[in-house]
Amino acid sequence: xxxxxxxxxxxxxxxxxxxxxxxxxxxxxxxxxxxxxxxxxxxxxxxxxxxxxxxxxxxxxxxxxxxxxxxxxxxxxxxxxxxxxxxx
Numbered sequence: 001x002x003x004x005x006x007x008x009x010x011x012x013x014x015x016x017x018x019x020x021x022x023x024x025x026x027x028x029x030x031x032x033x034x035x036x037x038x039x040x041x042x043x044x045x046x047x048x049x050x051x052x053x054x055x056x057x058x059x060x061x062x063x064x065x066x067x068x069x070x071x072x073x074x075x076x077x078x079x080x081x082x083x084x085x086x087x088x
Contacts, residue, residue, distance in 0.1 A: 030071040031062040037071030044072030056081065 026038025028045065031053065039045035046069075053061045053068035056078050061068045070078070 028069050029062075030074055031064070031068040032057050032070060032074050033060040033062070035071060035074050037073055039069035039071050044075075046070055046072075046075045048075070048078065052078070052082075 024043065026040035026043050026045070028039045030037040030039045030045070034057075037045075039047075047067040048070055050061070050063055050066055050068060053070070
């Protein structure tokens with residue numbers, strides 16, 4: 001048995017890999033009240049200042065230590081809306 005055959009035999013099944021991907025849950029929820037995402041930094045979450053978050057989502061944010069923790073998708077929407085084209 002060669003190297004590649006042994007490596008293939010020792011790989012976990014596709015079902016086991018899928019369960020590991022689905023099992024990722026975070027500890028911190030997104031600070032935007034209308035979102036159900038996770039704001040953990042290991043899952044791509046970021047933090048924004050309170051003024052930036054309120055400009056984007058209004059008063060519907062959860063503030064922790066003068067920062068608002070947001071999930072990856074909320075951060076991306078904020079980033080796209082605040083992008084300046086003349087910033088080169």
